[in-house]
Amino acid sequence: VRCNITCTCRLFWSTLGVGLLCKGLLTPLDNNRTYTMDTPICEGSRPAPPPITVHCWSGPRxxxxxxxxSFRQRSDTKVVDEPLYASYLARTGAERPYRDLVLNAQSTSAAEVIQSLNEPHAGKFTFAKHMAKHRLDIPxxxxxxxxxxxxxxxHPLAVIRSFSKVLPATLEETCYPALLSLASELRTSSRHGVPIILSEDLxxxxxxxxSLLCCALGMAPDPAMLDWEVGPKPEDGPWAPWWYAGSHASTGFGKGGGGPGASAVKGRTPLDPTLRPLLEECQALYAVLSRRALRPRSARPGGGLLSLDSGACPVHRGGTHEYAPDSRNDDTLVGMRDGVTGSFDQVWRPAATVSVLESGFLLGDGVWEGLRLLNGVVLFADRHLARLFEGAAGIGMSIGMTPEQLLRLVYATVDANAMxxxxxxRLMVTRGLKxxxxxxxxxxxxxxTIVIIPEYKEAAPGxxxxxxxxxxxxxxxGPPDVQDPGWNSHSKLNCISACIQAxxxxxxxxxxxxxxxxxxTCNSTNFFIIRSHIDIRGERQCQVWAPTPRYQMPGITRASxxxxxxxxxxxxxxxxxxxxxxxxxxxAFVxxxxGGLTPxxxxxxxRIGRGSPGPTTLRLQAAYAALCLSEAERGRVRTLHVACSEW
Incomplete structure (x- = not known):
């Protein structure tokens, strides 16, 4: 052993080296090799590190x-095609036209397969493509x-339509239950969750x-992943002739005849009506997974997709509707009455949607109210419901229930959220489905359709x-013969266009x-001014002026x-x-x-007056706050009774 130390040390290390060499633990020195302090003496004691195995779980098609x-194009990655397929077939007895081919080509032992995936090779990564259902109960x-x-x-529509051309489509075969189970397990076992990407985005x-996926996996993005040569690959599984025609014709994502995404060009056949119930089942699971997906900026409307996290949403600054975001709203329940079935349900806010054929969405055909909940009581509920029902009658829309019944739905919704x-x-009633x-x-x-959206949301103090x-x-x-300003309708373009200009x-x-x-009036509030004059005694007197009600919303707070x-x-x-x-x-105030009263x-x-809130405005602010507390102290029973008795 070459070492520039004392002779004693040389003798010791030489003796030790001979012993290790005899035991096969020390590699003989090569006179043609340059050794440094970093060169291992016992090379057998430092085996090559195992690769980082990326397990890609998906469904068919x-x-x-x-x-x-794509991963095969990386110089640092080895790819393996569905290595657990034989294990899945052996354990489940699932029938496939190529079943014997798979059982002969792969090990049916999941343990052996996993061990082989972790064996060292020349690269740093192993990319294992799996169908999620192949995992079965493997932890x-x-x-x-x-x-x-x-x-x-x-999207399950594309999966079911394509898969059913070769094999009968079932919920298990689509893999959505297995995918959601995997996502849930990985969410609870990892600080960072699991990267999810959408085929459509690819x-x-x-x-x-x-780029997003590689960063999430700790891999450097590689431009080589964008293209590959046409034709079969040596890593293809024996099932390739049944499934891979499109992939073999492709040279990249969406490139080449018959490649991924080519069906959009060729046109699609209608889905078999017998598969629609399956589509509905899969859609519910897909909705959860797709909401958690990593999305490229190109997939986001306007170049940016806002998450449900309140901190990511833009907040209107200034004005009567300025508020502080509250993360509790991300998981609230929304009350929804389906006008077709008549059922009323509490729906998780991220999943609360209406049809694109809903009258409110198509035409702005409906009426709405904004309500405040204070100490468990909806303030001035009788007045709000009277205005709502009057507006509904004005547009010839029967809500199909009494004001008392509707208010009970509002309370059921806030109680379900423990608010x-x-x-x-926001209480919305639109004409219904078209x-x-x-x-x-x-x-x-x-x-x-009735929608009740409760939010933790208070006016900002600024x-x-x-x-x-x-x-x-x-x-x-406009006057009432154009569009009655007394309707609190979903058709708000008149006010929105004014807001845009302001x-x-x-x-x-x-x-x-x-x-x-x-x-x-104002575009979203009622307007007041306060003017003063000198009376005959020489004293200054103030007077509140309000515009006549002919061209404005009959505001509940205005009346108060x-x-x-x-x-x-x-x-x-x-x-x-x-x-x-x-x-x-x-x-002046609105x-x-x-917002209540806002100067x-x-x-x-x-500048109006001194350019700051005046004494009369502050006095009315305090009086209105006291009125709200007094209204809340009367409780729910009286409010329900008034709403019911008036109708």
Whole structure:
């Protein structure tokens, strides 16, 4: 042994070396090899490290073969095609036209298969393509600590349509139950969960999807993964002639005749009606998996997909509807009445959807209310329900229940969420399902759709304390013979167009005029000003002015403020007034269910009064807060009784 140390050390190491050499533990020195301090003396004691095995779990017809071909292009990766197939066939007795071929080609022992996957080879990674159902009851721990897992899923309509051309499609054969089970196990056993990608994303944006996947797996993205040579591959399983024609004709994701995604070009045959129940079952499982998928930016509307995590969502800053996000809303239950079946259910918010043929979506055909829950009580429920039912009657829509019954559904929804206070509720009633896009109400199927969305959502303190700004827009409020402004309808484009103009001008909300040029309302709130004058005694007197109700929503909070003015001895008038009189006001404020009373400090860039909330506004704010507490103290029973007795 070459070592520049003392002779004693040389003798010791020489003696030790001879002993180790005789035992076969020391490799003889090669005079043609250069040795360094890093060169192992006992090379047999340092075996090559096992590869990192990436287990790709998917269902049939999910572009999994194309993904295997993609990983095959990497110089550091060995690929294996469905190595647990024989084990699955032997244990389940499943019939396949190529069953004997698989049993003769592969080991039926899952333990032997897993051991072979973890054996060292020249590369750093082993990519094992699996059908999720092939795992059966094999525990994830059996795959070894050097294993990583990923899921590849595709929309069940495409899977069932393609698979059923070769074999009968069943829930087990589609692999969705096995995939969801895997995702759940991996979620609980790993801090980071499991990477899930969608087959459709691979075809649409292979580079973006593969980059995300490789990063999630701790692998460097490799441009070589985007293309491969046409034809069969030596790694193909013996079942390839039955399934791989499209993959063999491809040269990349979506490239080449018959390749992945080619069916979209060729056209698709309608799904066999007998398979529709299976599609419905698979769709429910796919919905969970697809929501957890890694999505490339190209798959996101507008270049960015917002997650259900409140922290990822944009928050409106300024205005009466500014609020602080609350992560509890991610998992709330939404109350939904299906107008076709008549059933009312509490639906997990991420899964709460309506049909694309729903009247509210197609036409904005419906009415709605915003409600506040304080100390377990819906505030001013009788007034809100009266307005809702009046609007529904105005558009010729029968809700199919009494106000009391509807309010009970609202309470059932907030109680299902254990909500008590600081809650805003959107109650929506739309005309219902259409058989085809068409506006005539006679074409509606069943009763109206009812949706109740409760949220932990309170007005941010900033606008209440500092005030907001308004901009007088060119969009006018129309008279009742155009569209009754008293309807709180889903058709809000008149107000939205005003809001767009105000936002473009840098204001929080829009001040809207009536057809005669007088002040009418704001785009989402009711408007008030406070003007003062010197009386005959030489004393300054203030007076609250509210626009006449002819061109505005009959606001619930607006009516409460008018009543509070009388109660507090504050003179108040409903009259026509101009924007010039707004500019000369001492104070201004807006009212709404969500924000209550919000001061207005600027209109069209001009300061109102001192440019800060005035004393009368603050006085009415306090009085309204006390009124809300008093309303809540009366409890639910009275509210239900009033709602019922009025109808």
């Amino acid at each position: 999910c572009v999994s073969t194309a993904l295997m071909y 994830l721990t059996a795959f070894g600590p050097a294993s990583k897992h990923m899921l590849l899923v595709r 075809v649409r944006d292979a580079e973006g999807t593969l 008590q206070t600081g809650v805003h509720i 058989p085809t896009p068409y506006q005539n109400p006679k074409t509606t199927i069943g009763l109206p 606008p209440q304390e500092d005030g907001i700004s308004l901009f007088t827009c060119h969009v006018r409020r 936002s473009a001008a840098g204001a929080d909300e829009a001040l809207m005029l009536d057809p005669h040029g007088f002040v009418a 403020v008018l009543g509070l003015c009388e109660q507090e001895g504050i003179p108040c008038r409903e009259l026509d007034f101009t924007v010039t009189q707004v500019y000369g006001a001492d104070e 009212t709404g269910t969500f 207005v400090v600027r209109v069209d860039g001009r």
